[in-house]
Amino acid sequence: MAQSVWGYDRENGPEHWHENYPMAKGDKQSPIEINSKDVRHDSSLAPWHASYDPGAAKTILNNGRTCRVVFDDTFDRSVLRGGPLIGAYRLRQLHLHWGSADDHGSEHVIDGVKYAAELHLVHWNPKHGNFAGALKQPDGVAVVGVFLKVGKTPKPEMKRILEEIDNIKTKGKEAPFQHFDPSILFPKSRDYWTYHGSFTTPPCEECVTWILLREPIEVSPDQMARLRSLSKNGENEPMCPLVDNWRPLQPVKGRIVRASFK
Ligand SMILES: NS(=O)(=O)/N=C1/NCCS1
Ligand SMILES: [Zn+2]
Secondary structure (H helix, E strand, C coil), X not given: CCCCCCCCCCCCCCCXXXXXXXXXXXXXXXXXXXXXXXXXXXXXXXXXXXXXXXHHEEEEEECCCXXXXXXXXXXXXXXXXXXXXXXXXXXXXXXEEECCCCCCCCCCEECCECCCEEEEEEEECHHHCCHHHHCCCCCCEEEEEEXXXXXXXXXXXXXXXXXXXHHCCCCXXXXXXXXXXXXXXXXXXXXXXXXXXXXXXXXXXXXXXXXXXXXXXXXXXXXXHHHCCCEXXXXXXXXXXXXXXXXXXXXXXXXXXXXXXX
8 A cells, every 4th residue: 555645755755745735836945955155144134032941842752754842832931033033933843854874864955065964943923823824824934943963072962852762763652851942952153044935844835934043063973873763664564764854955936045144
């Protein structure tokens, strides 16, 4: 029985998504390549601020396509402000995209450079009532993207997420994940690029203000190996490594990418 749900395999991967999700062929799709020569420095761009409540963290889940941490977003408890945004956007979840080897795995590409992984912190604009309503609005969602590069020094702040991975090895596994402030994952620099795009997963709604941090965080080879030890299959199904859960580059179609830095 061919899988009907979307995924990253030949028969259900990114080249097929538009068959069930027509927005995947839109003019403001993500990810894109950021070419520094085309970026516009915008001195009017404000700094961004995340004020997250560690108590909002709830659970960590393997949904067969990524590893996701979900947060309580029933009120303005963990919010992102500033940058290109108007108002406070509520943190709903974070997840990652990664490759089968260290030389690829990120979704956005910077001047030809692919990182080993890309962390997404997903926030939505409460002026649109709820997350489902926000998906229909161009200013509905803000995703902060953090690039992961492999080096010698492990990122201790990643340990919390990676230690939980042993408990969510297979699809559908969920574990409590509390007392966690994801801002510890941010790099030192606040420099960012921003542009308007979409979710990189179906239905690929074009509701995202992307805020991509210029400075990658460094993780160790062991930490990447742990991420790659997740399985996309369920507990009693044949083992299938959860790797290469990234969407290929999409057409920029004349969009302007702004930088907060020179
Ligand atoms: N990878 S992504 O963050 O652009 N895609 C998403 N789909 C639903 C919530 S986040
Ligand atoms: Zn993502």
